[in-house]
Amino acid sequence: MASRLVQGQEGETGGRLADPPISYPIIPAGEQTVWADVSPLIASACNDLQDGQLIHGENFSLFAAMSALEIMDPKMDAGVEKCGYYSIEEAIENNVAPVPLSLNPTLDVQRVIDVIDHLFSCEATWYKGHTLAQTVFSCIYLLRIERTSSHALLHSYCRIMRATCNAVISVVSDSRTHEEEDLFTMAYGLPLKGEGDEKCLSILNSVEETISRQLRACKAQSLKKKQLEDIEPLQSNPDLEEGYCRALLCRLRFRKHYYLVLTSMKKPQGKGLELARKHVASCLSELTHITKSQEFLRALSYGFHQDDIQSSTTASGCRPIGFDASLNNRFSAPTPPRATHILSWKEAVSYFQKLLSDLDFVCSLNTDLVLDDVFCFIVQFQKPQPDLVARAHLQILLIQDGKLYGKEFFHDIISRELGLPELTKGKEHQKNEFIVQLGQLIINLLKILCANTAWQRRKLGKILQDWSVLSLQLEIAFKREIGETLNVMVDENMSTKVSKHLLRWTEERTYWIASRFLMLGFELELYSPYDYCMVYWFMYLVFMKLLEKIQLQTAANNENSQRKGKKKKDHGKDQIRDASFSSSTLLIHCYICLSEGLAMILAALRNESKAFHMVGPFNGEEERFIQHFDLLLKAHVPEHATYYLFKESTGHARISSIIKDNCFREAQKIITSLRGSYAGNSDKLIELQQLEQVAERNRVALSVIDQIGARDPSLTVSFEFTHHPHFAIAVIKRS
Amino acid sequence: MEAAAPVVVVDAAGTTEVEGEESEVFSPSDVEYISYGGEHHLPLIMGLVDQELSEPYSIFTYRYFVYLWPNLTFLAFHRGRCVGTVVSKIGEHRNTFRGYIAMLVVIKPYRGRGIATELVTRSIRVMMESGCEEVALEAEVTNKGALALYGRLGFIRAKRLYRYYLNGVDAFRLKLLFPQWHHSPTTNKDGVHLHDNQYGETQIVP
Numbered sequence: 001m002a003s004r005l006v007q008g009q010e011g012e013t014g015g016r017l018a019d020p021p022i023s024y025p026i027i028p029a030g031e032q033t034v035w036a037d038v039s040p041l042i043a044s045a046c047n048d049l050q051d052g053q054l055i056h057g058e059n060f061s062l063f064a065a066m067s068a069l070e071i072m073d074p075k076m077d078a079g080v081e082k083c084g085y086y087s088i089e090e091a092i093e094n095n096v097a098p099v100p101l102s103l104n105p106t107l108d109v110q111r112v113i114d115v116i117d118h119l120f121s122c123e124a125t126w127y128k129g130h131t132l133a134q135t136v137f138s139c140i141y142l143l144r145i146e147r148t149s150s151h152a153l154l155h156s157y158c159r160i161m162r163a164t165c166n167a168v169i170s171v172v173s174d175s176r177t178h179e180e181e182d183l184f185t186m187a188y189g190l191p192l193k194g195e196g197d198e199k200c201l202s203i204l205n206s207v208e209e210t211i212s213r214q215l216r217a218c219k220a221q222s223l224k225k226k227q228l229e230d231i232e233p234l235q236s237n238p239d240l241e242e243g244y245c246r247a248l249l250c251r252l253r254f255r256k257h258y259y260l261v262l263t264s265m266k267k268p269q270g271k272g273l274e275l276a277r278k279h280v281a282s283c284l285s286e287l288t289h290i291t292k293s294q295e296f297l298r299a300l301s302y303g304f305h306q307d308d309i310q311s312s313t314t315a316s317g318c319r320p321i322g323f324d325a326s327l328n329n330r331f332s333a334p335t336p337p338r339a340t341h342i343l344s345w346k347e348a349v350s351y352f353q354k355l356l357s358d359l360d361f362v363c364s365l366n367t368d369l370v371l372d373d374v375f376c377f378i379v380q381f382q383k384p385q386p387d388l389v390a391r392a393h394l395q396i397l398l399i400q401d402g403k404l405y406g407k408e409f410f411h412d413i414i415s416r417e418l419g420l421p422e423l424t425k426g427k428e429h430q431k432n433e434f435i436v437q438l439g440q441l442i443i444n445l446l447k448i449l450c451a452n453t454a455w456q457r458r459k460l461g462k463i464l465q466d467w468s469v470l471s472l473q474l475e476i477a478f479k480r481e482i483g484e485t486l487n488v489m490v491d492e493n494m495s496t497k498v499s500k501h502l503l504r505w506t507e508e509r510t511y512w513i514a515s516r517f518l519m520l521g522f523e524l525e526l527y528s529p530y531d532y533c534m535v536y537w538f539m540y541l542v543f544m545k546l547l548e549k550i551q552l553q554t555a556a557n558n559e560n561s562q563r564k565g566k567k568k569k570d571h572g573k574d575q576i577r578d579a580s581f582s583s584s585t586l587l588i589h590c591y592i593c594l595s596e597g598l599a600m601i602l603a604a605l606r607n608e609s610k611a612f613h614m615v616g617p618f619n620g621e622e623e624r625f626i627q628h629f630d631l632l633l634k635a636h637v638p639e640h641a642t643y644y645l646f647k648e649s650t651g652h653a654r655i656s657s658i659i660k661d662n663c664f665r666e667a668q669k670i671i672t673s674l675r676g677s678y679a680g681n682s683d684k685l686i687e688l689q690q691l692e693q694v695a696e697r698n699r700v701a702l703s704v705i706d707q708i709g710a711r712d713p714s715l716t717v718s719f720e721f722t723h724h725p726h727f728a729i730a731v732i733k734r735s
Numbered sequence: 736m737e738a739a740a741p742v743v744v745v746d747a748a749g750t751t752e753v754e755g756e757e758s759e760v761f762s763p764s765d766v767e768y769i770s771y772g773g774e775h776h777l778p779l780i781m782g783l784v785d786q787e788l789s790e791p792y793s794i795f796t797y798r799y800f801v802y803l804w805p806n807l808t809f810l811a812f813h814r815g816r817c818v819g820t821v822v823s824k825i826g827e828h829r830n831t832f833r834g835y836i837a838m839l840v841v842i843k844p845y846r847g848r849g850i851a852t853e854l855v856t857r858s859i860r861v862m863m864e865s866g867c868e869e870v871a872l873e874a875e876v877t878n879k880g881a882l883a884l885y886g887r888l889g890f891i892r893a894k895r896l897y898r899y900y901l902n903g904v905d906a907f908r909l910k911l912l913f914p915q916w917h918h919s920p921t922t923n924k925d926g927v928h929l930h931d932n933q934y935g936e937t938q939i940v941p
């Protein structure tokens with residue numbers, strides 16, 4: 001480079017030798033400066049360098065240099081690609097996004113529908129985790145919305161798209177789920193803010209109204225009825241008028257109802273949830289009409305068809321005009337230099353159907369639920385693996401301004417639900433502090449439970465320490481109180497009860513977190529079959545502790561109600577609470593049986609036939625145990641759960657003794673008794689069904705293994721999660 | 736977060752999948768394993784990794800690893816041709832002295848014959864001898880070959896990383912813990928032998 005520059009100079013500005021046909025601006029030498037040719041110097045310096053030597057500045061760091069981008073490397077330099085236009089203006093000049101989309105009214109309408117469909121596919125792609133710039137805002141009509149103002153239909157649709165994007169981004173930003181939402185919400189350089197977007201609904205409504213009238217008119221005409229009004233048709237082919245009107249109407253209506261879902265859900269304190277559900281139902285209904293319209297649109301042949309009809313991003317199968325995915329690479333939000341694969345239109349429809357179903361579940365939240373039931377609700381919500389948009393909405397609904405549903409502070413909720421008497425200052429100050437701390441932990445826990453399961457599990461492991469510490473502090477405070485109350489006075493007795501209740505609740509929740517941590521490991525496929533035995537063993541321990549805490553809680557409640565001499569109307573509420581306690585106790589008991597049974601089968605197989613036993617070249621089972629349960633061990637949840645204890649407990653397991661213990665049969669008995677309590681609750685009944693299958697199949701497998709003999713070389717046992725996500729089923733193969 | 740160098744294992748060592756006519760016929764004993772010897776090895780490593788990977792690495796990424804930890808990079812040669820490489824590092828990570836496997840590549844015709852396992856094993860052995868407490872790496876959840884390879888070596892899947900890769904695929908953080916050797920026996924003032932177990936709890940040794 002330097003030598004080329006210098007070749008054109010003779011120490012004077014502008015003087016150039018002939019030769020290089022390349023013309024580029026010469027940087028003129030200044031008054032005090034002169035150009036000098038250093039090529040020979042650089043050449044000899046290069047020759048002087050040994051292999052592996054590097055010339056660098058003082059602050060050079062190899063670690064930092066790893067983040068360097070090599071300009072013009074297509075893998076790193078997003079702007080180097082030669083394809084595409086250099087600017088939006090250039091694309092517009094080249095008629096990439098004409099307004100109107102066609103001078104032929106029929107073609108214009110068809111093309112608008114294609115734009116709508118492609119935007120829909122882009123939107124779903126964005127929600128799935130791609131950048132806004134490479135999806136929805138690859139649309140030139142959105143990038144230059146002013147240009148569309150002469151086209152009422154396109155303009156109104158663009159406006160509501162923009163408003164919808166804003167609404168979704170604000171919910172996801174506010175929830176701060178610590179995921180890749182920074183990628184999701186990245187809108188730097190994109191024209192997202194629009195004046196008057198609050199009016200977008202009324203603009204859309206008027207367009208919808210017009211098309212409705214056009215539809216009425218064309219139907220009247222086909223029935224040879226007299227038309228009530230003189231209205232210009234949507235497009236110029238009377239045979240296609242009804243089809244196009246319908247195709248447009250359902251799309252506009254979907255857009256309107258979806259926007260209303262978002263605005264209703266945003267209403268504070270969950271006030272708009274019921275209304276949101278109505279709009280969700282409308283959205284789903286319009287999606288059905290949209291799907292039906294595909295037949296009509298596909299049949300019309302015009303335009304350029306997309307290569308593969310299955311992966312088409314529009315209902316018609318034609319390539320949409322007005323989009324350029326590479327435009328934003330050069331000047332806006334981070335756009336990784338690789339093509340984003342836009343979902344097909346069919347996939348986008350499925351995606352939105354699922355999203356709407358997840359949002360509907362969020363809206364079904366009863367804001368009168370007790371805290372324990374809120375946790376169950378979130379767990380149920382997470383079962384179909386909802387995406388970021390749905391999860392962010394749930395989190396925002398649950399926690400607003402540090403209050404549950406924006407209504408009540410958590411420390412007030414705790415006090416109320418645990419039946420704690422009003423706390424006064426002074427002596428109770430410390431207890432107040434614990435309750436405030438507990439409130440903070442609960443807020444944090446709720447947010448974590450709303451995150452994606454991978455991140456959620458990591459955080460659940462980390463917060464075990466905090467919960468364990470609080471439990472310990474409560475226990476110390478409680479014991480100190482017992483020690484101090486030598487003269488039992490009514491007030492102090494109550495105070496002790498408060499501390500005990502608080503302690504039990506916290507401990508119970510701590511073990512609940514531990515159980516979630518362990519079970520999510522199955523969902524995330526973190527365990528190999530070699531680890532199952534120790535995992536089920538640990539789960540067994542944790543569930544036992546959880547059961548213990550729940551039973552202590554129930555006993556304390558009963559004592560409480562007897563002491564207080566509860567009035568009749570409170571009995572009802574207590575009865576419900578007791579019933580739910582007893583069914584949750586039974587369920588945990590069921591989990592205990594299954595965990596124990598599975599741990600023992602695996603241990604027996606290992607002991608008798610060396611199956612599921614692995615020793616690596618660098619470490620053994622003890623190291624894997626320590627790693628898997630590291631966070632639990634550090635938090636002492638539970639205490640004394642050592643590898644030594646694991647070996648002791650499982651070292652003598654034999655198939656014959658497991659059969660005698662009958663864990664799976666016991667599980668089945670519990671499941672039978674639970675069916676009554678869960679009547680009417682379809683989610684719980686589904687799980688019961690799954691657990692029943694697990695118990696039955698394992699019971700049978702156990703007896704088969706017993707008959708064949710665990711040492712039989714023809715016997716292969718594998719463990720599959722075909723029925724329940726956390727409890728495996730032993731599958732037997734004989735070779 | 737470690738250096739942004741995800742692991743690629745392109746060798747399904749030990750599994751029964753061996754590519755058909757693309758396989759090279761050779762005896763494992765003909766494969767030579769050499770520790771990184773200098774600049775002349777760098778283009779070989781870069782060539783292999785660039786060829787097999789879509790992740791962009793600048794030359795500085797390679798230099799970072801091989802300059803600072805040349806003893807952790809190994810190359811596999813067959814008849815003078817470089818057919819595989821492993822690139823690793825060691826460092827302090829949250830009070831743990833930890834090895835990290837950054838890149839692992841074996842070219843297609845040589846896969847399924849244990850070359851990747853051998854490369855990784857050598858690197859891990861050096862880490863162990865250097866006093867590392869554990870070894871870590873990331874692998875795509877869909878990379879069955881890598882997961883099987885590391886699983887056999889004793890790695891567990893410590894974490895799942897949601898949408899870790901730009902194509903939206905999740906990753907597992909794989910970790911191997913070396914047996915703890917800090918059971919240093921000491922005697923308390925009463926002459927009773929004490930012993931610290933791996934959780935830092937002091938116990939009496941009978």
